[in-house]
Amino acid sequence: MYDYIIIGGGIVGLSVSKAIYDRQPKAKILILEKEKEVAAHQTGHNSGVIHSGIYYKPGSLKAKFATAGNQSMKDFCRAHGIHFETCGKVIVATGQEEIPVMERLYERGKQNGLAVEKLNRVELAEVEPHVRGLAALRVPSAGIVDFKSVAKTLAALAVEKGGHVQLGAEVTGITEKADHVRVDTSKDSFSGTFMINCAGLHSDRVARLAGYHTDVKIVPFRGEYYKLRADRRSLVNHLVYPVPNPDFPFLGVHFTRMVNGEVEAGPNAVPGLKREGYRKRDASLRDTAEVLTYEGFWRIARQYAKTGMNEMARSFSKRTFVKGLQRLVPDVRAEDIVSAPAGVRAQALSSDGQLIDDFMFIKGKRSLHVCNAPSPAATASLEIGKEIVRQLD
Numbered sequence: 001m002y003d004y005i006i007i008g009g010g011i012v013g014l015s016v017s018k019a020i021y022d023r024q025p026k027a028k029i030l031i032l033e034k035e036k037e038v039a040a041h042q043t044g045h046n047s048g049v050i051h052s053g054i055y056y057k058p059g060s061l062k063a064k065f066a067t068a069g070n071q072s073m074k075d076f077c078r079a080h081g082i083h084f085e086t087c088g089k090v091i092v093a094t095g096q097e098e099i100p101v102m103e104r105l106y107e108r109g110k111q112n113g114l115a116v117e118k119l120n121r122v123e124l125a126e127v128e129p130h131v132r133g134l135a136a137l138r139v140p141s142a143g144i145v146d147f148k149s150v151a152k153t154l155a156a157l158a159v160e161k162g163g164h165v166q167l168g169a170e171v172t173g174i175t176e177k178a179d180h181v182r183v184d185t186s187k188d189s190f191s192g193t194f195m196i197n198c199a200g201l202h203s204d205r206v207a208r209l210a211g212y213h214t215d216v217k218i219v220p221f222r223g224e225y226y227k228l229r230a231d232r233r234s235l236v237n238h239l240v241y242p243v244p245n246p247d248f249p250f251l252g253v254h255f256t257r258m259v260n261g262e263v264e265a266g267p268n269a270v271p272g273l274k275r276e277g278y279r280k281r282d283a284s285l286r287d288t289a290e291v292l293t294y295e296g297f298w299r300i301a302r303q304y305a306k307t308g309m310n311e312m313a314r315s316f317s318k319r320t321f322v323k324g325l326q327r328l329v330p331d332v333r334a335e336d337i338v339s340a341p342a343g344v345r346a347q348a349l350s351s352d353g354q355l356i357d358d359f360m361f362i363k364g365k366r367s368l369h370v371c372n373a374p375s376p377a378a379t380a381s382l383e384i385g386k387e388i389v390r391q392l393d
Helices: 011-023 061-080 096-111 121-127 147-160 200-209 230-235 285-292 295-303 305-316 318-326 377-392
Strands: 002-007 029-033 089-093 117-120 135-139 143-145 164-167 171-176 181-185 189-197 216-228 239-242 254-257 263-266 337-350 360-363 367-372
Touching (some): 002 011, 011 147, 029 147, 061 147, 089 096, 143 147, 171 200, 216 230, 216 295, 263 337, 295 337, 305 318, 337 367, 367 377
Parallel strands (some): 002 029, 029 164, 189 367
Antiparallel strands (some): 089 135, 181 189, 239 254
16 A cells, blocks of 8 residues: 555655655655556657746646746756756847737736847847847847756655656556555556656546546647757757747747757647657557547637648748748858758647646545646646645545
């Protein structure tokens, strides 16, 4: 009998184990992961950005967790010898119509307690000589790290505390009783006092296994990247982002410095045909059918039809992808970039076609389900863990 069973060995589930041990050092914790290693999906396929929190609505969980998580993630890395860099981010306005949006971002950043600097065209050229823009915001606190290394460290800490990480254990059934919860897996059955669902791309399915039918479904969006050739990495010094389109929920193609020295360019955002489909040809009949028969998907598809078509065009045309990058860095050429691994974002979508923009927790009898953990979930993971423990209390 375990005190807590955590489903999902990504950075959020592992951060929950740390938060529990910080409060209950003698707790008996089981972490179930269906893959052969931890951090196999979203945690291991993201860009590694330690977000600042500038984008998020003041007072939202995203804003609260990102700003606090920026500091707690860096503190954790220092304490455990994990390499990270505070390289800063510039958000660039390339057209006059983007200036008002940039101004609103500046005010939002200030409301979220960030040190944000305004840069004019000349000041932007001084810090980013190859970046073209009318004006920009610089956010010094943004950073980069390898979140997979963070997750592996969290897993090792859990084991040191006496926790058990069960790999290769896919959850097949959940039964909540009056005094315990039983979780059946492809390997064995386990019982615990309480269960926490941190299954990411499969969080809605795990919630349904426990008997909780929500009005949201996880729709996978594949983010496709290129990376700059080694001799062209000097084109950017910071994380370089466009001013986001306020009518579209994704940030647009950008340049991301990595802790291994590489520079990623991207991503676009296209609907995936498989929840764990990292290649264009990856498809799952079940996953595709769930998306195509979901009214919420067609509602959002109609709402963002034009923008979605542009994203699809970038997916199938390198030339079109490069044009998007040249809005920020005119000097980049098609021969300067090579294909890089893609990622998949688990986006919760309601039946009325609304993207769930904030973290979403659903409480059960003896369970708590993290049914939406969008970016900046990796940055905010340690804070999410603390919040879940607070809700358990």
